Amino acid sequence: MRWTLQPTPPQEKVQQLSAALQVDKIIAKLLVQRGIETYDQAKKFFRPNLADLHDPYLMQDMDKAVARIQKAMKNGEHIMVYGDYDVDGTTSVALVSSYLKTKYQKVTTYIPDRYDEGYGISYKGIDVAHDKNITLIIALDCGIKAIEKVAYATQKGIDFIICDHHRPGVTIPEASAVLDPKRADCNYPYKELCGCGVGFKLLQALETKPGESIANLVPYLDLVATAIGADIVPITGENRILAYHGLHVINTKPRTGFKAILEHVQKETLTITDVVFIIAPRINAAGRMKHGIHAVELLTEMDKETAQQFATSIETHNSNRKETDKTITSEALTQIQTNNEEERLTTVVYDEKWHKGVIGIVASRLTETYYRPTLVFTKSGDKLAASARSVKGFDVYNALEACTEHIEQFGGHKYAAGLTLLEEEYEAFKNKFEEVVTNTIDKQLLTPELKIDTELDFEAITPKFFRILKQFAPFGPCNMSPVFLSKNLTDSGYGKCVGSEDKHLKCKFLQNDQKPGIDAIGFNLGNRCDLVTSGQSLQAVYSLNENQWNGKTSLQLMLKDIK
Numbered sequence: 001m002r003w004t005l006q007p008t009p010p011q012e013k014v015q016q017l018s019a020a021l022q023v024d025k026i027i028a029k030l031l032v033q034r035g036i037e038t039y040d041q042a043k044k045f046f047r048p049n050l051a052d053l054h055d056p057y058l059m060q061d062m063d064k065a066v067a068r069i070q071k072a073m074k075n076g077e078h079i080m081v082y083g084d085y086d087v088d089g090t091t092s093v094a095l096v097s098s099y100l101k102t103k104y105q106k107v108t109t110y111i112p113d114r115y116d117e118g119y120g121i122s123y124k125g126i127d128v129a130h131d132k133n134i135t136l137i138i139a140l141d142c143g144i145k146a147i148e149k150v151a152y153a154t155q156k157g158i159d160f161i162i163c164d165h166h167r168p169g170v171t172i173p174e175a176s177a178v179l180d181p182k183r184a185d186c187n188y189p190y191k192e193l194c195g196c197g198v199g200f201k202l203l204q205a206l207e208t209k210p211g212e213s214i215a216n217l218v219p220y221l222d223l224v225a226t227a228i229g230a231d232i233v234p235i236t237g238e239n240r241i242l243a244y245h246g247l248h249v250i251n252t253k254p255r256t257g258f259k260a261i262l263e264h265v266q267k268e269t270l271t272i273t274d275v276v277f278i279i280a281p282r283i284n285a286a287g288r289m290k291h292g293i294h295a296v297e298l299l300t301e302m303d304k305e306t307a308q309q310f311a312t313s314i315e316t317h318n319s320n321r322k323e324t325d326k327t328i329t330s331e332a333l334t335q336i337q338t339n340n341e342e343e344r345l346t347t348v349v350y351d352e353k354w355h356k357g358v359i360g361i362v363a364s365r366l367t368e369t370y371y372r373p374t375l376v377f378t379k380s381g382d383k384l385a386a387s388a389r390s391v392k393g394f395d396v397y398n399a400l401e402a403c404t405e406h407i408e409q410f411g412g413h414k415y416a417a418g419l420t421l422l423e424e425e426y427e428a429f430k431n432k433f434e435e436v437v438t439n440t441i442d443k444q445l446l447t448p449e450l451k452i453d454t455e456l457d458f459e460a461i462t463p464k465f466f467r468i469l470k471q472f473a474p475f476g477p478c479n480m481s482p483v484f485l486s487k488n489l490t491d492s493g494y495g496k497c498v499g500s501e502d503k504h505l506k507c508k509f510l511q512n513d514q515k516p517g518i519d520a521i522g523f524n525l526g527n528r529c530d531l532v533t534s535g536q537s538l539q540a541v542y543s544l545n546e547n548q549w550n551g552k553t554s555l556q557l558m559l560k561d562i563k
Contacts, residue, residue, distance in 0.1 A: 001450040001561050003541060005485065006033055008454075013037050026460055027468050030453055030482050046471050048244040050214055056205035059198075060186035065161045065177035066205050072136045073104045080129045082110045083140040084119065084195070085292030087230035087280045091223040092140035092163070092196040094299035099203050099220060108132065111292035115356055118380065119411070119418055121146040121160075130156045136176075138202075139163065141195025144180050145411055147173045163198040165233075166411055167397065190238045196227030197242060221246035222255055223299065228476070229272045230280035232415070235476030243272055243474045250275070257298040260311035272474040282311075285318035288357030325358040329365045332376065336366075345372055345446065346437045348430045350386075352379035360387035360416070367391065371448055373399065373437050375419075377426065383408060384426055388417040393445045394437075402436045403429055450541055450561055456484040458511040458518060466544055466555055481543045483560065489540055492517050495532040502526045505559065509540065519547065522559030531562060539563055 009032040018028035020039045031037075036045050044052060056062050072079055079100065083093035093109050100107045110129070112122045120142040126149060129137055136159050143150070143162035150160045150173040160175035165182060172178050179198050181188040193201070200220070208214055225246020228239050235243055250258060251269050258279065262270075265278050286294040294317075298310040332349045336342060347366050354362070359376040367374045367389045373396050377386040390396035395414045400407065406429035410419035421429055475481045488511055495507035505522035520542065522528065532538065542557040 001448045002444065003450050003452060003485070003561070003563075005452045006454070009033055017042070023468060024460070024465060026454060026456065027465070030472070033453060034479060045240075048241040050218070050241060050245060053204065053214070053238055053241060054189050055210050056201040057210070059179055059181060059188040059201060060183055061177040061179055062201070062205050065163075065179055065202055068136065068159060068161055068176040069100075069138070069206065076106065077136055078106045078108065078132060078134040079104070080108050080110050080132070080134045080137045081140065082112075082121065082125060082129075082137050082142075083292075083296075084142045085111050085114050085287030086141075087283045087295075088195040088227045089141040090283055090287065090292050090295040091227040091230075091299065092199040093296050095196055095220055095223045096138060096140060096163075096199045096203065097296070098300045099206075099217075108134070109293070109296055110137075111287070111296060113291060114287055115380065118385065118420070121149045123149060123152060126153045126156065126158060129153070129158055134158060136161070140199045141165070143173065143175075144168045144178070145173075147171055149173075150175050161202075163195065163202055165193050165195050165198050166413065192234045192236065192239060194224075194227045194231040194233045194239075196224050196231075197233075197239065200224050200242065218245065219249060219253065219255075222249040222258060225250065225272070225474075226275050226279055226283070229275040229474075230284070232477055234478035235272070235474055236478045239476075240474065240479065243476070247272060247275070247474055250279075255299065256304055256307040257301055257310065260298070260304070260307040261314070263308070264311060264315050272476055281321070282314050282318050285321045286314050288355075288361075289317040289320050289324075321358060321361075324355050325361045325365070328354050328358060328362045328376075332362055332366055333369065336370070342370070344434055345441060346434045347372055347374040348377070348433060349375075350377035350384065350426060354378040356380055356385060359385075360389070360418075363387045363389040372446055373433075373441070375433065379423075380420065383420045384423055385420050386418065388412065388419065390415045391445055392449060394441050399433065399436050399440065402440075403432045406432060451480075451483060452485045452541055453482045454484060456486055458486060458509075458514070461518065461544065461555060463555075466546075469544060483541060483543055485539060485541050486511060487537075487539045488512050489538045490535065491532045491538075495529060497526040497529045499526070502529075505529055505532065507532050509538075509557065518555065518557055520557035520559050521547075522562070525559055525562065528562050 013032050014028045018025045021042055036042050081093050081097040083089035097107055097109045110125050112125055117124050121139055138161045140163045144164040144166050162175050162178045164180045167182050181191045181193055207217055225243045228243045233239055261282050283295045286292055301307040335349050347370055356378050359378055363374045363376040371391055373390045375386045375388045377384045388396050397412055397414055397417050400410050406421055406425040408420045412418055489509040492508040492510050498504050498506045503524055503526045505525040505528055508517045508519050510517040540562050541560045545558050546553050547556040
């Protein structure tokens with residue numbers, strides 16, 4: 001890994017903030033590195049306030065969206081809430097549909113079938129809406145590029161409101177309203193909302209007038225926080241406020257469906273990381289292995305026993321998903337090695353039998369292994385479908401845009417995208433993608449970067465220091481858990497490998513031979529055990545967390561790398 005020490009901010013700013021907040025200079029330095037330089041900025045950071053959410057009407061077309069929904073309710077129209085089959089999409093549908101049903105009964109939900117319809121708005125979904133006499137579709141987490149499909153719906157007398165957060169193409173669909181902060185003509189102050197976040201802004205506009213409290217919407221924030229975590233959007237600005245309060249809802253008054261999920265995992269207080277690794281995969285598993293509508297049913301179910309049945313079913317889907325992605329990852333790695341493709345700058349693999357529901361996960365696993373832009377293809381009807389994942393700092397969306405002569409359809413983000421192409425275009429696409437990446441990527445991006453916030457001496461690691469550090473949460477992109485570097489470390493003599501196949505490292509480090517030292521755990525660092533036990537002086541990069549064991553709580557280092 002490339003160790004990169006973050007630039008030291010101006011000492012004057014650090015001292016001023018340290019004095020204003022009466023905190024350690026290390027804490028002040030971490031805050032200034034995050035762009036927090038004044039007392040007021042720190043107050044907003046440590047105490048995220050729902051009153052600081054932006055006026056939803058600052059979003060382009062919000063007035064049109066609200067007017068169209070109010071008209072539909074007044075005229076007794078049937079409304080369909082339509083969303084993608086991933087976590088962001090299914091939480092969005094659960095959010096908007098459950099809210100609308102508290103005001104109006106003629107509301108139905110729709111999630112496209114991953115295999116039959118594919119990503120986003122589908123002709124089949126529009127036909128189903130037409131057959132059900134639906135005249136308004138609210139599309140969430142999709143639709144920004146669905147120009148032909150929105151036109152098709154218009155011909156059938158169906159209007160669209162699009163709530164999306166993906167990058168638009170050159171043309172915007174001719175819908176009743178298109179809510180997307182990434183629209184070039186949208187002056188909304190915060191551009192990084194997830195799809196569920198855009199859906200929440202729509203509810204905020206429907207529920208409140210400017211300056212009014214959003215107290216009635218707080219119970220819905222558990223869904224928004226889950227989508228923010230799962231969609232890996234920056235935990236800054238509005239996302240930080242929504243995630244902070246959403247986590248509070250999850251931990252104090254979770255909806256019936258979340259309670260049912262958590263019974264299977266037995267975790268008391270959830271962080272955003274727990275949401276990403278415990279709740280999100282289970283919600284996702286429904287769309288991957290069966291159908292996304294099952295996730296919506298679980299998230300909107302009020303009856304405890306029914307929710308438990310749904311959760312048990314989803315737990316089975318999640319177990320199947322784990323087994324399937326493990327098998328496909330193994331087959332993909334074999335394919336790369338058999339074809340002698342380890343030296344390429346991209347990973348592109350294909351097997352028509354691979355399960356479409358897990359190719360995104362497999363792409364992430366392959367990226368972890370080879371650390372380069374990755375695409376995993378499978379057969380989808382008469383075409384090939386792929387999930388793309390990228391490495392930090394490289395825009396895979398732009399790379400795909402440079403390969404459009406071989407692509408039927410694509411969409412997504414800087415680091416994750418999806419596409420379809422004709423089978424006969426596969427080899428040409430594979431070669432073109434390799435060429436584009438080779439010509440545009442900074443080669444150092446192909447080595448994982450480990451960003452270090454600051455150097456830290458063990459004597460600074462006190463309960464008070466950690467108590468303040470915990471308040472930096474929720475952590476995520478653009479507000480990661482602080483990462484520290486400590487030098488002159490030696491093992492206390494108890495370093496050992498732990499876990500299945502000795503994958504992990506457990507030890508206690510002393511700094512400058514000063515006791516008592518601090519316990520450390522390094523997941524997937526079992527191969528460094530000999531280095532630790534060699535008696536050499538070491539440097540370690542780590543974050544801090546609490547370890548609870550036998551009723552006792554102690555601080556420990558979560559090791560990221562050692563040398």
